[in-house]
Structure formats: C-alpha cells, structure tokens
Amino acid sequence: GYGQPGSPQHLYAEYAVRGMPTSVPLVMAKGESAVVQEMLAGRISACFCSWAAVQTHVRSGALRILGVTGPVRSPLSPQVPTLQETGMEGYGALAWYGVMAPAKTPRAIVARLATELDSVTSERGVQAQLMAAGLTPVRDSPDAFATAIRSESVQWQVILRQAGPRSEP
Known part of the structure; x- marks a missing residue:
C-alpha cells in the first residue's frame, strides 16, 4: 500500500511491483497515516511509508521495516537491508x-x-x-542536482504511465 497518488511512496511502490515476476496488488489509502492504520489493522500486508510515519510503531514493535528504498542502508536503521539487498535487483530510490x-x-x-x-x-x-x-x-553540486532532477523526472514519468488504476481499502 501507499498513502497518496503521486507521492514518493506511491512512486516507490510502482517501481517495486514493476520488477516483480507476478502481479502484486497495490492499495492506495487516503494519506500516509491512513495506510499505516491499514497496516496496523491487518488489512494490508506491506506498505511504502516514510520513517516519520512509522517510527513510533517500529519502536513499539507493532510494525517491522522489511527494507529501505535507497541504494545504501539508512543511518536511521543500519540493520535494515536495502530492497536491492533483499533481492530486488537494481532497485534504488530516495526522496529528496x-x-x-x-x-x-x-x-x-x-x-x-x-x-x-x-x-x-x-x-x-x-x-x-x-x-x-x-x-x-547529502551534498551535490548544483549541476549534478540539475542532472539528477532531469533524469529522475523521465524515470518516474515512465513508471507512472505504465501504472494502472489502484483500489482504495
């Protein structure tokens, strides 16, 4: 699941299921806190959420982080593997x-x-x-940042065009 269409979490979810050999249903909730509540209620089995949205539930043990989307492990939870490390070859995405x-x-x-x-x-x-x-x-030069924006814009446009309509819980 994910919390809002067009959000980084939506893009990451679309990116993830795109590389899976079988169809995985994606569920859109009405905001990030709503998707967290769907997880806590057991109505969805996994979601893409920001650290801010889940940190209390992770610390309490109610939720567990399965992987981080970035190309390297997060300093916030260095014990958690990247999605690439869990078998999603080539996956790497960061909100910025x-x-x-x-x-x-x-x-x-x-x-x-x-x-x-x-x-x-x-x-x-x-x-x-x-x-x-x-x-x-993270520090990048202004030119490198501009190049990254152009590159990511194309990548996410392609992924969103290929994404079909999603259902709400």
Whole structure:
C-alpha cells in the first residue's frame, strides 16, 4: 500500500511491483497515516511509508521495516537491508528535498548559496534535527542536482504511465 497518488511512496511502490515476476496488488489509502492504520489493522500486508510515519510503531514493535528504498542502508536503521539487498535487483530510490533558484540566477550567486547551504547543513545541531525527521543531508553540486532532477523526472514519468488504476481499502 501507499498513502497518496503521486507521492514518493506511491512512486516507490510502482517501481517495486514493476520488477516483480507476478502481479502484486497495490492499495492506495487516503494519506500516509491512513495506510499505516491499514497496516496496523491487518488489512494490508506491506506498505511504502516514510520513517516519520512509522517510527513510533517500529519502536513499539507493532510494525517491522522489511527494507529501505535507497541504494545504501539508512543511518536511521543500519540493520535494515536495502530492497536491492533483499533481492530486488537494481532497485534504488530516495526522496529528496532541494534548494532551487530561478533558472537565470547568476552562477556566482548559485555557488554562494550552495556554499552557505553546505555550511548550515554541516552544523551538528542541524544534522541532528534532520536525522530526527528521518532525513540525511547529502551534498551535490548544483549541476549534478540539475542532472539528477532531469533524469529522475523521465524515470518516474515512465513508471507512472505504465501504472494502472489502484483500489482504495
């Protein structure tokens, strides 16, 4: 299951079932907290959710993380394998947040913004707050970030076009 159409969790679920040899039904709930409640009630057997949505239930033992979507294990739960490690060959997807500027912003200003952002995100307190929210700061150059956005846009468009309609619980 997943919580909302077009969300990262929806995309990850579509990406996962696309590589499975048999058809796996995907169920859409009305938001991430709703899909967690469906899991807790036993009406669905697995879901794609953010760490923030499940962390209390994982800590209490009510839910168990089967795998993380990223290409490497998460520092939030290093004992949990990636989906690729569990047998989903080639799987690797991460949600990300980025800082952007208007397209015609001078390169010198973009470079300065990147430097200042690096400085802020390297502060111990900021890193602790990001980790508590389930986020891991990652640094890329502005050009690499732009390339990644273009590449991922194409990848997710293809996956969504191939996805069929989903049912709600």
